[in-house]
Amino acid sequence: MTSSTPAITLPHGIDGATFLRDYWQKKPLLMRSAMPATAFRLAPDELAGLACEAEFESRLIIEHPNGAWEVRHGPFAGDEFAALPASHWTLLVQDVDKYLPDVAQLMEGFDFVPTWRIDDIMISYATDQGGVGPHTDAYDVFLMQAGGRRRWRLSYTQYSDDDLIPDLEQRILSHFHIDEEWILEPGDVLYLPPGIAHWGIAEGECMTYSLGFRAPSQQDLAADWFQHLVSLTDMRRLLDPPDLRLESPAELSEGACEEAARLLDPLPSTRSTDYRVWLGEHLTEPKPQFQLLPPDEAWSEQDLHDWLTAGRQLHRHPFARMAWARIGDDEVVLFSQGESRRLHHRMTDAVKLIAEHRHFGATELARLDASAEALSTLLLQLLNAGILEPQEQD
Ligand SMILES: [Mn+2]
Numbered sequence: 001m002t003s004s005t006p007a008i009t010l011p012h013g014i015d016g017a018t019f020l021r022d023y024w025q026k027k028p029l030l031m032r033s034a035m036p037a038t039a040f041r042l043a044p045d046e047l048a049g050l051a052c053e054a055e056f057e058s059r060l061i062i063e064h065p066n067g068a069w070e071v072r073h074g075p076f077a078g079d080e081f082a083a084l085p086a087s088h089w090t091l092l093v094q095d096v097d098k099y100l101p102d103v104a105q106l107m108e109g110f111d112f113v114p115t116w117r118i119d120d121i122m123i124s125y126a127t128d129q130g131g132v133g134p135h136t137d138a139y140d141v142f143l144m145q146a147g148g149r150r151r152w153r154l155s156y157t158q159y160s161d162d163d164l165i166p167d168l169e170q171r172i173l174s175h176f177h178i179d180e181e182w183i184l185e186p187g188d189v190l191y192l193p194p195g196i197a198h199w200g201i202a203e204g205e206c207m208t209y210s211l212g213f214r215a216p217s218q219q220d221l222a223a224d225w226f227q228h229l230v231s232l233t234d235m236r237r238l239l240d241p242p243d244l245r246l247e248s249p250a251e252l253s254e255g256a257c258e259e260a261a262r263l264l265d266p267l268p269s270t271r272s273t274d275y276r277v278w279l280g281e282h283l284t285e286p287k288p289q290f291q292l293l294p295p296d297e298a299w300s301e302q303d304l305h306d307w308l309t310a311g312r313q314l315h316r317h318p319f320a321r322m323a324w325a326r327i328g329d330d331e332v333v334l335f336s337q338g339e340s341r342r343l344h345h346r347m348t349d350a351v352k353l354i355a356e357h358r359h360f361g362a363t364e365l366a367r368l369d370a371s372a373e374a375l376s377t378l379l380l381q382l383l384n385a386g387i388l389e390p391q392e393q394d
Contacts, residue, residue, distance in 0.1 A: 008034050008109040008189065016112030024113055025140060028154060029191040030182055035109065037186035040146030040209060041102055044125045047207070050093050051076050055289070061132050061170060062089040069133060071169045090126035090202070096209075097121040097318060098290060103209070104318045108358060110142060110211060115356070116283055116323035116335075117213040124210070126150070126202035133165075133172035134199035140213040141192050145184035148206030152190055154180040155197040173197060184208075214283075221282070228278050229267050238263060273327050277342070280323050280335035290319040292337055292386035299383040301376055308362040313391035314379065315359035320387045322355040334378070336387050343378065350375055354382070359391055 010019060011031055023029045051058035051074045058074030062084070072080075074093075081091075097104040103121050110118070119139070123146070124132075131150075136159060143152070156179045165174045176199055183203060184190060192198055194215060200208065241255040268274035286292075307314075316322065323335045327342065334341045334351045343351065350370045353360055365375065382388040 008112075010034070010112075019112055023191060023193070025193045027193060028180070028196055030184075031189040031191065032185075033187050034189040035106075035144060035187050037147070039106060040144070040186070040207065042096070042100070042123060042146075042207070044205070044207065047093055047096075047123055047125050048076075048078075048081050048091065050096065050099075051091055052078055055099065056096075057094040059092045060084075060089060061092070061130075063130070063133070064088075069165070069168055069170060069172060084127075087128040088130055090124050090130035090132060092122055092124045092132070094122045095120040095287075095290075096123045099318065101315075101318060104358065106144070106209065107211065111356065113140075113213075116321070117215070118321075119212045119214045122210045122212060124208050126206050126208075128202055128204050130202045131200045132170060134176040134197060135171050135173055136195055136197045137192070137212075139194050139215040142211040143184070143190040143192065143200070144209040144211065145186055145188045145190075146207040146209050147186055149203040150184050150206045150208055151201045151203055152182050152184060153178045153199040153201075154192075155199075156180075157197060158195070159197055216283070224282050225270075225275075225278065232267060236263060276325055276327060277333060277340050280325055280333060281338050281340050284321040284323050284335040285338035286319060286321055292317055292319055294384055294386050295389075299380055301380065304376060304379055304383065307390055308365065311362065313359045313361040314383070314388045315391040316354075316357075317387055317389050324351045324355045336382070337385070339385075341378065341381065344374065346370055347374055347378065350378065354378075354388075361391075 008031070010016070011029070011034075014022075014029075019029070050056045051060075054075050056074065058076065060070075060072040060074070060076065060080075062070040062072070064070060065088075097107060097120055103123070106121065107115070107118055117140070134153070134155070153176070155177050157177050159173055163173050163175065165172045176197065178199075182190070238256075238260055241259055244255065247253075320336050325333050325335070326345070326348070327333055330345050332343050332345055332348045332351050334343065334355060347370050349368045350365075353364055353368065357364070368375065379388065383390075
């Protein structure tokens with residue numbers, strides 16, 4: 001087992017259901033002492049080390065004394081940090097959860113919101129007065145104060161692209177009306193819905209972990225859905241109706257329109273099973289750098305049996321995205337990495353266990369009301385796709 005999961009302590013009088021009803025995607029919530037400060041283990045120089053590695057997407061944002069903003073992209077050379085000023089800069093590293101299991105584990109505390117929306121944990125280190133400037137994001141975020149103090153200013157003004165500082169790579173608002181201001185201490189968590197302008201400024205050195213969510217645009221969904229529809233088509237061609245009678249040979253008749261519709265109507269609608277399966281696949285599609293590979297040696301049924309009976313755990317590869325859905329009364333489907341596995345509805349509890357938990361073992365599996373054979377088949381598929389991995393012992 002890895003370290004125990006630090007659950008989020010919601011403020012008094014707010015439970016997961018209240019949070020979803022009153023705050024999620026609606027309004028900000030400051031949660032004082034929501035997490036133990038000991039949950040955040042990464043030291044600033046370790047974060048700087050990650051920003052020097054090519055696998056990590058990292059940025060340095062420097063606010064110069066003349067008010068100019070500078071953005072530099074990693075990977076950085078180690079001595080680049082030593083050459084920076086004493087204040088007014090921040091280092092941001094994306095997707096830290098994909099490589100550090102301790103960081104991925106923090107996500108389990110947030111299972112009161114839809115986990116299929118989770119994108120990544122970005123970690124930022126800032127020197128005194130450092131930050132990314134005032135801005136809005138298009139997605140939900142939980143800002144976890146990991147170390148030091150950060151002043152958060154919120155604005156309820158609706159800003160547009162016209163309010164941005166022009167010709168700047170980073171989206172920074174040129175003006176900001178402060179409606180709310182809090183200083184976050186280690187263990188405090190601030191939830192922000194999409195579109196709320198915010199401005200974080202380090203008060204002395206600080207570290208913040210941002211759990212970011214995904215909000216695909218209508219354009220993204222349409223582009224992928226229509227591409228999926230195209231993939232289902234063949235080369236059948238438009239014919240004229242058999243009872244063709246012409247009033248005018250140049251007229252695009254009602255009958256001709258109907259014949260064209262006859263080619264398109266058999267394609268699935270957004271009410272179809274095909275659509276649900278496509279949506280789950282679309283939403284669990286990983287970023288290109290987080291594709292999974294099969295293990296070097298394939299797992300056999302015997303390997304799996306031996307592993308579990310030895311009391312050892314299976315864990316989700318940190319690259320893996322998971323979701324599940326019901327299909328009618330008879331089927332469930334497990335989604336991961338843009339793929340789907342359709343299963344008998346008796347596998348529902350197994351699918352939930354796998355999609356909700358980052359690690360589990362024989363004890364959890366034994367509680368399931370699934371056929372041992374079907375369960376073993378599914379686990380082997382996931383292990384041999386690299387989605388599940390044997391949990392190395394600490
Ligand atoms: Mn932000």
